[in-house]
Amino acid sequence: MxxxxxxxxxxxxxxxWVAEEMRPWFLExxxxxxxxxxxxxxxxxxxxxxxxxxxxxxxxxxxPEEIIFTSGGTEANNLAIxxxxxxxxxxxxxxxxxxxxxxxLNTLRALQKDGxxxxxxxxxxxxxxxxxxxxxxxxxxxxLCSVQLVNQEVGTIQPLEEIGRLCRERGIPLHTDAVQGWxxxxxxxxxxxxxxxxxxxHKIHGPKGIGVLxxxxxxxxxxxxxxxxxxxxxxxxxxxxxxxVGMARAVEMMKPEHIEHIDKLKRMLWGGxxxxxxxxxxxxxxxxxxxxxxNVTFDYIEGESILLRLxxxxxxVATGSACFSKVLEASYVLLAMGRPHxxxxxxxxxxxxxxxxxxxxxxxLDALKKIISDLRKLSPLTPQKEA
Amino acid sequence: MLPYSKKVIEHFKHPxxxxxxxxxxxxxxxxxxxxxxxxxxxxxVNEKTHVITDIKFESFGxxxxxxxxxxxxxxxxxxxxxxxEKISWKQAADELGGLPPVxxxxxxxxxxxxxxxxxxxxxxxxxxxxxxTTPNKVLRKLRNVLNPLTGASIVRMQLLRxxxxxxxxxxxxxxxxxxxxxxxxxxxxxxxxxxxxWDIKEVKINFVGESES
Numbered sequence: 317m318x319x320x321x322x323x324x325x326x327x328x329x330x331x332x333w334v335a336e337e338m339r340p341w342f343l344e345x346x347x348x349x350x351x352x353x354x355x356x357x358x359x360x361x362x363x364x365x366x367x368x369x370x371x372x373x374x375x376x377x378x379x380p381e382e383i384i385f386t387s388g389g390t391e392a393n394n395l396a397i398x399x400x401x402x403x404x405x406x407x408x409x410x411x412x413x414x415x416x417x418x419x420x421l422n423t424l425r426a427l428q429k430d431g432x433x434x435x436x437x438x439x440x441x442x443x444x445x446x447x448x449x450x451x452x453x454x455x456x457x458x459x460l461c462s463v464q465l466v467n468q469e470v471g472t473i474q475p476l477e478e479i480g481r482l483c484r485e486r487g488i489p490l491h492t493d494a495v496q497g498w499x500x501x502x503x504x505x506x507x508x509x510x511x512x513x514x515x516x517x518h519k520i521h522g523p524k525g526i527g528v529l530x531x532x533x534x535x536x537x538x539x540x541x542x543x544x545x546x547x548x549x550x551x552x553x554x555x556x557x558x559x560x561v562g563m564a565r566a567v568e569m570m571k572p573e574h575i576e577h578i579d580k581l582k583r584m585l586w587g588g589x590x591x592x593x594x595x596x597x598x599x600x601x602x603x604x605x606x607x608x609x610x611n612v613t614f615d616y617i618e619g620e621s622i623l624l625r626l627x628x629x630x631x632x633v634a635t636g637s638a639c640f641s642k643v644l645e646a647s648y649v650l651l652a653m654g655r656p657h658x659x660x661x662x663x664x665x666x667x668x669x670x671x672x673x674x675x676x677x678x679x680x681l682d683a684l685k686k687i688i689s690d691l692r693k694l695s696p697l698t699p700q701k702e703a
Numbered sequence: 704m705l706p707y708s709k710k711v712i713e714h715f716k717h718p719x720x721x722x723x724x725x726x727x728x729x730x731x732x733x734x735x736x737x738x739x740x741x742x743x744x745x746x747x748v749n750e751k752t753h754v755i756t757d758i759k760f761e762s763f764g765x766x767x768x769x770x771x772x773x774x775x776x777x778x779x780x781x782x783x784x785x786x787x788e789k790i791s792w793k794q795a796a797d798e799l800g801g802l803p804p805v806x807x808x809x810x811x812x813x814x815x816x817x818x819x820x821x822x823x824x825x826x827x828x829x830x831x832x833x834x835x836t837t838p839n840k841v842l843r844k845l846r847n848v849l850n851p852l853t854g855a856s857i858v859r860m861q862l863l864r865x866x867x868x869x870x871x872x873x874x875x876x877x878x879x880x881x882x883x884x885x886x887x888x889x890x891x892x893x894x895x896x897x898x899x900x901w902d903i904k905e906v907k908i909n910f911v912g913e914s915e916s
Contacts, residue, residue: 621764628716639764639806644885658739661736695762696761
């Protein structure tokens, strides 16, 4: 395992207190939370599940009966989109953005084959959804819009309130993939006029394998998997009670001082990079970005090389380079922001958590200075080589 | 565990023969920063013996790009250009203890850059003349385009359904669907190999594979 973990937008360390809270629900109180009638153990489990549901509802200003547990963010996105479109029996048009997570984009693109019409709205150079373009894309037959809360690569916080208003004016339900922002930036389903919202636990020190789909009471949804009658008959399968307990505990543990700490780390690293390393660009918004994501391009060099050199020094980060992608293409998010391919290849994502320290950031900055300078000495593109 | 051999990591950490020869006899650049890998090779060759007396490289690329370029410079230094141009990308990759399939194209790039440098040197010394692009030459180039899934040539994997060279236009039909995972990458690689040929104006790629559903 790396000594310095700066890949928290991918996944985070489970908080030991969260693990402690989950433990008895694995080892002692392991009954399934079956329903209102059952043996004592299952009734206790049911009660605990409902407590977790209520805590998660509270964190986004929703009602407990609007919270459906799933296996994670990807399933929540699939249930929201497929489940909603399945409930309609007519030709449909859906609007999303070009920078959504794959679990939204690939779900919608797969549905295009079944006749769903799709518009992918573009973003500006900082990664913000272009509101005019979004507005112009709305049609009478538009039945759903899906816009993320925070971008997973560059951390841009999308203007969901404005988008929510545009959707409300036309009575179109709005889904948000809030996996990357929940617990980090404000999420209020009422204020943002959200019909559907996807959450996951493992990005905020909760366990992997548990997520939530928020579904506003009046929104009709069809299940996309069949089985028993769990989770309001929308998501069959024995409930992941330890996961739900952990997810609730994780969001309760997110405190404003953690966000401040994370924000400080981000500003410290970006400040240091800007000051001490030439030819760098910030990808994303300087003032309206999530506190935990910093995305920087180092010109004239390629991201996988930077990532591996950092890894050799025990520092874990991510990159938008094609060499690191499963399809050998540069980050589609950066390309959608209008960045040239070479800047996407040289982009690095540093993402922070409350477990990171200022000492770690100082070490990372030192390592970066040397690595960037070494790799630039190797590059045919570097303008004036250092002696 | 990283999918790289010890030797790849060793050459990535301590690349040999880095830089640019100031009074080089030939300099070749392959790839482009837009594609995410680019290599520049400069060589110095003894006119009488044809021995490569010096070779240096610079790279904008990933670990395997740097490592294959580094090992290749070691493999050819002190050998004649005739010997050097016989080295295949497979040999370069083997010398490194192998590369993951998805990274094999890095070895191709390194070998291509060396071959271009040697070709330039030979042209300068009147050893070869500019030849028109023949179907044979196109096929030879396409053998160096790999499917990242397998690390093997698209020609060998029978992904090349048909191709044609006429009036400066190369038309290629690939047995892949346009939404294939690596469609964009493979088409980029083909352009990289063929676009620069002196008598070629355009390279057209058609994805003619039928989707399964």
